[in-house]
Amino acid sequence: MIPLLTSIFAITLRAGTSLVYATVGEIYTENSGILNLGVEGMMMMSAVTGFGAAYYSGSVWVGFLVAMLVGGLLGALHAFLSVTMRANQVVSGLSITLFGTGLASFLGQRLGPEANSFNLAGLTGPRLTAQPIAFVINIPVLGALFSQDILTYAAYFVVPLAWYYLYKTRNGLNLRAVGENPITAVAMGINVVKTRYLYTILGGILIGIGGAHLSLSYTPGWTENLTGGRGWIVIALVIFAMWNPARAVLGAILFGGINAIQFRLQAIGTTIPSSFLNMLPYLMTIIVLVVMTWWETLKKRIGAPAALGVPYMREDK
Amino acid sequence: MQIFFEKRKNVSRKAIVLVPVVSFLVALLLGAILLLITGVNPIVTYQAMAQGAFGTVYGFSETLVVAIPLMLTGLGVTIAFRMRFWNIGAEGQLVFGGIAGAGVALFLADTIPEFLLLPSIILAGMIAGALWAGIPAVLKAYLGVDETLTSLMLNYVAILFASYLYYGAWRDPLGFGFPGTARFVEEAWLPRILGRAHYGLFFGLIAAIILWIVFNRTRWGFELKIIGENQTAARYLGIKIARNIVLALLLSGALSGLAGVSHVAGIFRRLQTGLAAGYGYTAIIIAWLAQLNPIAVIFVSILMGGLFVGGDQVQMMMGLPSAVGLVLQGLILFPMLAGTLFTEYKIKIVRPDKTPRVESEAAS
Known part of the structure; x- marks a missing residue:
């Protein structure tokens, strides 16, 4: 039983890593008042470009850098459209998803070497390997925490830091002020436009890491539809986490865990259809949303940044 | 010198026509650059797409x-x-x-009289779509739950x-x-008109005309518009916001449900994988490109459908990824x-000496 639990937990963490990075990124973006529904497209683009760059350079780290760059650029595009051009954020984000998935599929069939008829799919490139830590890996169940790759280890530090920055620093306070009430934030002397650009780009960079973790570690290589809707799960996770990076871990573990348990159940040959198991996270997100909204109106405690999705226009008051 | 944006009282008529046309041309240009970079002749590609x-x-x-399906979902989203x-x-x-x-x-083909079977199938599809849209509508209207996320989550549950x-x-x-x-x-097949194109086309055209009339010539259309533009004003006018949200969303979902049931009964003639092909997401883009005008939705849907099919054609004829259509x-x-x-x-350019002190106004 214990080895089984350990292995389920290890797969959970592996599956959850890309979700954690992308979710923390999206939490930062949303806290600045920008709703980014482009996560799926951004993850797809960073997965394909990250893999391509790693394949040609022979280094996973070049892959991750390129993926971060691509994620950041798409974040900047979303910021440009929704902040500067005041476009509707829902539509702008969806456009990035549509464009990103389309372009990723296109590039996946054009960027490859001629010998592989320009396909990236089916190639083996460098990958991030697990770096088990001696001794502690033998702890029952929790040992799974120490059989991961470097990015998963880094996530153990990124999440607390992200939480600390958001809730315990001046910059974090300013960020949340912009998301809650941009007009007041201006009065506090904060540059709303700059803040929103900054955190939408930062969010994109983290989403880029999440996307590249898929093609460079979790399921190494490029395949069509590699992300499999993970970008949308990230958006659900942000709500599930109530815009708090610390709680994002719980959500990522839950979603990752459902993935892991499913592998196991399929191996055992269970009668519970996996479709219903897969529905759970989405249904739970809806329930969390309903309860939260009800709780908010009851306690007047705001979980969501109040100005989330509302364009900031100093001209129309 | 500083540039300011002043919100227009009325949306610019000239811009409404010009912006989509220019956007399409810009997209072709950007796409051409992308194709050139990846070593493909854009003119030949575009020709093949249009031809295909x-x-x-065929x-x-x-x-x-x-x-x-793009048309029907596009109208629903509109x-x-x-x-x-x-x-x-x-x-x-x-x-x-x-579904x-x-x-x-x-399961009911034996119990329902033959001539009522197809209408029952279509009605069931519309009711199911309406109910599925009704969930986020009721949650929003009566509990204030954010609809973007609930409606999105329900997609996964349905799929x-x-x-x-x-x-x-x-x-x-x-x-x-x-x-x-x-x-x-x-008896349960939706008749086809041309190739595999089926009666769903008539549903789409009729729905577009009815919606145009509802939006522009009826009190209800006016109420929906007011709710969208200014909820406070709507309340003063005595418009029942919650009830209207639910009603409008039932109708919206019914049209999407009609899209689904027409595709199932007209193309697949069974329930199978491939129904969730992303039409519902493209619909959002279509509604937006059509500037929420139901008549424009028809033309934009055909154009977008053409991009899908054109992409498939260049894949078959030129060996290019069909995703070209999606990229465009x-x-x-x-x-x-x-x-x-x-x-x-409206764009206003203001000389430095006349710069309005917006920052301090906003602060007060």
């Missing part, structure tokens, strides 16, 4: 096959967006409509439920492992979104 999607009777009929209700659940509503229609076709049905409970035991149900009886669809949107600035705002 519109140049032959190609055009295939374009219509895609345009029909209703919701008119009242600034961000229903991004058209995909799930489409799938649920398909319900298939349920009737598979997973459909896959459970065609992989599991409803799977055709004689289907050689193909993920799909048994084929419907012939995405590319139209960016200039289009940026162009909203010009339809909704």
